[in-house]
Amino acid sequence: MNYKPIPAAIENLNFDNRFVQELPADPDPANSRRPVYAACYSRVKPQRVLAPQLVAYSKEVADLLDMPPSVCESAYFTQLMAGNILAPRMDPYATCYGGHQFGNWAGQLGDGRAINLGEIVNRRSQRWALQLKGAGPTPYSRTADGLAVLRSSIREFLCSEAMYHLGVPTTRALSLVLTGEEVERDMFYDGHPKMEPGAIVCRVAPSFTRFGNFEIFASRKEMTVLKQLLDYTVRTDFPHLDITAPDVYIQWFEEVCRTTAELMVHWMRVGFVHGVMNTDNMSILGLTIDYGPYGWLEDYDPKWTPNTTDAATRRYCFGDQPGIAHWNLLQLANAVFPLIEDAEPLKAALNLYVDSFQHGWHKMMVQKLGLKAYRPGTDDALLKDLLAILPMVETDMTIFFRNFSKIDPAAIALSDNRMGLLASPLGDAYYRPDQITRDYLDRLNHWLTAYGTRVRNDGLSLEARARNMNAVNPKYVLRNYLAQLAIEKAEQGDSEMIPALLELLRRPYDEQPEKEDFAARRPDWARDKPGCSMLSCSS
Numbered sequence: 001m002n003y004k005p006i007p008a009a010i011e012n013l014n015f016d017n018r019f020v021q022e023l024p025a026d027p028d029p030a031n032s033r034r035p036v037y038a039a040c041y042s043r044v045k046p047q048r049v050l051a052p053q054l055v056a057y058s059k060e061v062a063d064l065l066d067m068p069p070s071v072c073e074s075a076y077f078t079q080l081m082a083g084n085i086l087a088p089r090m091d092p093y094a095t096c097y098g099g100h101q102f103g104n105w106a107g108q109l110g111d112g113r114a115i116n117l118g119e120i121v122n123r124r125s126q127r128w129a130l131q132l133k134g135a136g137p138t139p140y141s142r143t144a145d146g147l148a149v150l151r152s153s154i155r156e157f158l159c160s161e162a163m164y165h166l167g168v169p170t171t172r173a174l175s176l177v178l179t180g181e182e183v184e185r186d187m188f189y190d191g192h193p194k195m196e197p198g199a200i201v202c203r204v205a206p207s208f209t210r211f212g213n214f215e216i217f218a219s220r221k222e223m224t225v226l227k228q229l230l231d232y233t234v235r236t237d238f239p240h241l242d243i244t245a246p247d248v249y250i251q252w253f254e255e256v257c258r259t260t261a262e263l264m265v266h267w268m269r270v271g272f273v274h275g276v277m278n279t280d281n282m283s284i285l286g287l288t289i290d291y292g293p294y295g296w297l298e299d300y301d302p303k304w305t306p307n308t309t310d311a312a313t314r315r316y317c318f319g320d321q322p323g324i325a326h327w328n329l330l331q332l333a334n335a336v337f338p339l340i341e342d343a344e345p346l347k348a349a350l351n352l353y354v355d356s357f358q359h360g361w362h363k364m365m366v367q368k369l370g371l372k373a374y375r376p377g378t379d380d381a382l383l384k385d386l387l388a389i390l391p392m393v394e395t396d397m398t399i400f401f402r403n404f405s406k407i408d409p410a411a412i413a414l415s416d417n418r419m420g421l422l423a424s425p426l427g428d429a430y431y432r433p434d435q436i437t438r439d440y441l442d443r444l445n446h447w448l449t450a451y452g453t454r455v456r457n458d459g460l461s462l463e464a465r466a467r468n469m470n471a472v473n474p475k476y477v478l479r480n481y482l483a484q485l486a487i488e489k490a491e492q493g494d495s496e497m498i499p500a501l502l503e504l505l506r507r508p509y510d511e512q513p514e515k516e517d518f519a520a521r522r523p524d525w526a527r528d529k530p531g532c533s534m535l536s537c538s539s
């Protein structure tokens with residue numbers, strides 16, 4: 001088929017492809033799986049697919065690329081986003097990176113199923129890299145096929161955009177296409193493989209560089225390339241830093257520590273569990289990256305992880321994410337140490353991470369509770385007590401905090417019996433009312449009394465307090481079962497729920513009265529259903 005003429009908006013994309021222009025390439029042009037030494041990337045083309053079909057696109061991301069909706073709805077766009085054609089000046093490549101997986105050094109990993117199409121500079125002079133996930137094998141595919149299935153692609157597409165609208169730093173998703181081909185997957189690695197529809201997501205971010213991109217060169221003592229990559233990263237992704245400053249690498253590392261701390265505060269605020277916080281899944285820009293077996297906290301359980309591969313040790317459970325990020329930063333510090341040769345400022349930056357996280361977390365938590373500012377004297381105990389009370393009864397985190405804004409601190413003693421509590425605005429948050437004991441009611445009441453005194457002290461009106469709280473406590477998140485419903489329908493050929501959820505999640509902090517159902521507790525059928533509460537890395 002002929003897809004000419006090329007839409008003007010695509011013809012005009014201003015690719016400067018700085019990554020391939022400035023960094024060392026793999027000299028071997030073969031697209032064969034192998035170790036690649038002393039190179040940041042290998043040139044590789046997406047694999048042709050049979051019958052691509054556009055399932056959804058994000059108009060906000062298209063806008064970042066100066067693409068109007070008419071272009072995204074063209075046949076050319078579908079072929080482009082499926083990797084069947086390349087636009088003028090695209091120079092596709094896969095990057096080489098390594099990583100610590102579940103605490104152990106794993107050696108070379110790399111873009112095994114992500115193919116970068118190049119980087120553009122848009123009309124607002126912003127840099128955006130485009131990347132197809134699931135577009136076929138690369139030299140970094142190891143034993144896998146380089147492909148992605150529909151269920152994981154829907155999850156990545158929707159969650160990237162949902163996170164953006166929640167105000168959480170993230171890579172973005174431009175498009176989701178079905179390839180028209182089938183892919184074999186053994187979802188729970190239990191010897192029951194099945195054919196699933198193949199799909200490709202086009203991801204967009206200022207940069208996809210990961211901690212692991214630095215670690216691989218340090219591990220191989222390829223110091224020249226390590227320095228080239230770090231200089232490139234500072235110049236391109238941290239242009240506000242002065243590359244000639246003697247301590248520029250320290251300044252850079254401090255910034256990575258700070259933005260990573262901010263990211264962790266956001267995840268803890270909205271109840272997001274990444275699921276696979278390996279160092280190859282940590283963005284140098286503090287973005288949420290690589291949506292795999294992630295999940296949203298339903299009942300508040302700090303030990304919860306959606307990832308069945310991690311069920312035994314729970315290394316990447318909700319509550320441990322900030323500590324894991326610190327450990328990952330330590331690995332990054334080790335990787336760049338040879339270029340700095342002074343451990344003290346790196347250690348200081350790691351401490352800065354701890355301080356930034358603590359500071360940000362306190363600020364965020366008191367905002368969630370509608371307090372004006374964090375006061376250590378009273379608020380440490382207030383937060384500690386609440387976080388001890390929440391797990392006593394299965395309590396939906398999102399609903400609890402959202403509805404808490406409706407509790408009037410002037411009339412706080414609402415819950416001295418179970419029925420009273422269930423009839424209050426907090427009632428909707430309880431999965432297991434039978435777990436509400438006398439002891440629980442007493443503790444909650446005691447806490448509410450202390451909270452009431454504290455919040456009255458701030459002197460905010462009920463309305464002002466609710467407004468503040470609703471700006472940080474989302475009403476709508478991509479509940480695990482909602483994504484699963486969209487997947488099951490799409491696998492049956494009805495993909496309508498995908499744009500519908502995208503639309504819902506565009507305004508996660510707004511009341512959307514006609515869409516109340518999407519804010520409800522997880523239904524009971526989804527409690528232990530695969531895809532809802534149990535996911536694996538197979539995608």
Ligand code: AMP
Pocket residue numbers: 109110111112113114140141142144145146147148276280281290292537539
């Ligand atoms: P992840 O656990 O998704 O972060 O992936 C870890 C590594 O495995 C990365 O290098 C991925 O590119 C690679 N990988 C995951 N799935 C596939 C696949 N289907 N084909 C090729 N490489 C893959």
Ligand code: MG
Pocket residue numbers: 280281290
């Ligand atoms: Mg990954």
